[in-house]
Amino acid sequence: MHQDELFRVNPDVAESGRAESATSTAPVSTATITAPAHAPLAVRMRPRSLDEVAGQQHLLSDGAPLRRLVEGATPASVLLYGPPGTGKTTLAGLVSTATGRRFVALSALSAGVKEVRGVIEEARRRRQYTTEDTVLFIDEVHRFSKTQQDALLGAVEDRTVLLVAATTENPSFSVVAPLLSRSLVLQLRPLTDDDVAGLVRRAVSDERGLAGGVDVADEAVEHLVRLAAGDARRALTALEAAAEAATATGTGRIDLATVESTVDKAAVRYDRDGDQHYDVISAFIKSIRGSDVDAALHYLARMIEAGEDPRFIARRLVVHASEDIGLADPGALQAAVAAAHTVQLIGMPEGRLALAQATVHLATAPKSNAVITAIDAALADVRSGGVGSVPPHLRDGHYTGAATLGNAQGYRYPHDTAEGVLAQQYPPDELVGRDYYHPGWHGAERTLAERVPKLRRTIRGGGR
Numbered sequence: 001m002h003q004d005e006l007f008r009v010n011p012d013v014a015e016s017g018r019a020e021s022a023t024s025t026a027p028v029s030t031a032t033i034t035a036p037a038h039a040p041l042a043v044r045m046r047p048r049s050l051d052e053v054a055g056q057q058h059l060l061s062d063g064a065p066l067r068r069l070v071e072g073a074t075p076a077s078v079l080l081y082g083p084p085g086t087g088k089t090t091l092a093g094l095v096s097t098a099t100g101r102r103f104v105a106l107s108a109l110s111a112g113v114k115e116v117r118g119v120i121e122e123a124r125r126r127r128q129y130t131t132e133d134t135v136l137f138i139d140e141v142h143r144f145s146k147t148q149q150d151a152l153l154g155a156v157e158d159r160t161v162l163l164v165a166a167t168t169e170n171p172s173f174s175v176v177a178p179l180l181s182r183s184l185v186l187q188l189r190p191l192t193d194d195d196v197a198g199l200v201r202r203a204v205s206d207e208r209g210l211a212g213g214v215d216v217a218d219e220a221v222e223h224l225v226r227l228a229a230g231d232a233r234r235a236l237t238a239l240e241a242a243a244e245a246a247t248a249t250g251t252g253r254i255d256l257a258t259v260e261s262t263v264d265k266a267a268v269r270y271d272r273d274g275d276q277h278y279d280v281i282s283a284f285i286k287s288i289r290g291s292d293v294d295a296a297l298h299y300l301a302r303m304i305e306a307g308e309d310p311r312f313i314a315r316r317l318v319v320h321a322s323e324d325i326g327l328a329d330p331g332a333l334q335a336a337v338a339a340a341h342t343v344q345l346i347g348m349p350e351g352r353l354a355l356a357q358a359t360v361h362l363a364t365a366p367k368s369n370a371v372i373t374a375i376d377a378a379l380a381d382v383r384s385g386g387v388g389s390v391p392p393h394l395r396d397g398h399y400t401g402a403a404t405l406g407n408a409q410g411y412r413y414p415h416d417t418a419e420g421v422l423a424q425q426y427p428p429d430e431l432v433g434r435d436y437y438h439p440g441w442h443g444a445e446r447t448l449a450e451r452v453p454k455l456r457r458t459i460r461g462g463g464r
Helices: 003-007 065-070 088-099 113-130 146-150 153-157 177-181 193-205 218-228 232-249 256-262 275-289 293-305 310-328 331-346 351-364 370-383 445-459
Strands: 078-081 102-107 134-139 161-167 184-187
Touching: 065 078, 065 088, 065 184, 078 088, 088 102, 088 134, 088 161, 102 113, 113 134, 113 146, 113 153, 113 161, 146 177, 153 161, 153 177, 193 218, 193 232, 218 232, 218 256, 232 256, 275 293, 275 310, 275 351, 293 310, 293 351, 310 331, 310 351, 310 370, 310 445, 331 351
Parallel strands: 078 161, 078 184, 102 134, 134 161
Antiparallel strands: none
């Protein structure tokens, strides 16, 4: 969608000379947001007031921060953070139209520091000579470099501009800290199924939309809702395509088959460079850890469908095999490594089978975190200075003069005993009796939980 179509204005009001264009600094109006008849359905149905906004009641209820901002009671810059199709651009426009401020919209895809500074200078002049405030909307602000974001700081600080920035990525990762601290971060939630269904039905009947020109079956609406996955824009785009198909065939009715023939794949909300990447992989690993094989396969499917690097998934499985399963199932690590090798050898889509096999293996395996707990405890001792000297009888004795130093003297060879285990000091004096590995009682580790204490008693000669 071209940025020009986001903020079409009423030409009658544009003549007042009070406003700003969506892509430049030429005057247009901010009083109304309208769209030409040829604009996409999603643009024509863009809400004109807060009452038409679907969802986001946690931000729009009485006294909520976004409602106060739109009503002009809170002159604070904001970062609107949320998935596509949840109303970020719409709300940005309403901030300006409802309060009568001049509105300038820039896209981080095309604007640079020069454009940002130009808007700021114009805002200063207007504020000085006309007392007119400026709302600067920046779409996809996460795509701005650090330098570009830094160029906004002074103007945001002294409120030369009221910044309304939209991003699909977590601002904590994608926005510089100084700008983050000067703005309210408002998270928009995905629309509910009821929200999307309401939008679809309104678009069918509204004069700005299809104006009742087609009839839509209930099962078609339900399918559009499923395909949208909480994205209003996607739902309306799919509806428009289905309406065109229904009109072309002369039926004037959108049924389930019509929708299925025009849209064959649901949206997958996933950004490999954003927080969704981290959220989904986190949910994937936690589902495996929690032994929910079905949830684990769901998150695996989401990553595969969204085009996540299968090698990244495989690496996480390898780590998880030792971190959360360990010796409770010694075969888990082998399965994960085999999956990683398979993905490397044959790639996708066939590699999905190896990833799924490893996922099922790990999710259904008995769990133990004894391995990671053991090595982390040992590392903590080493880092805190608990090292000590290697006992003389364990030192290397293969060089001339080693025996004179007492190295390797008195070492007892375990294989000389029938049991293969004997009493002998192995750790430095400072760490004698220090236990790191504590086997669990699940899976194969149950055997180790019984064996390890016996080994310690033998090795330590019945002592610590």
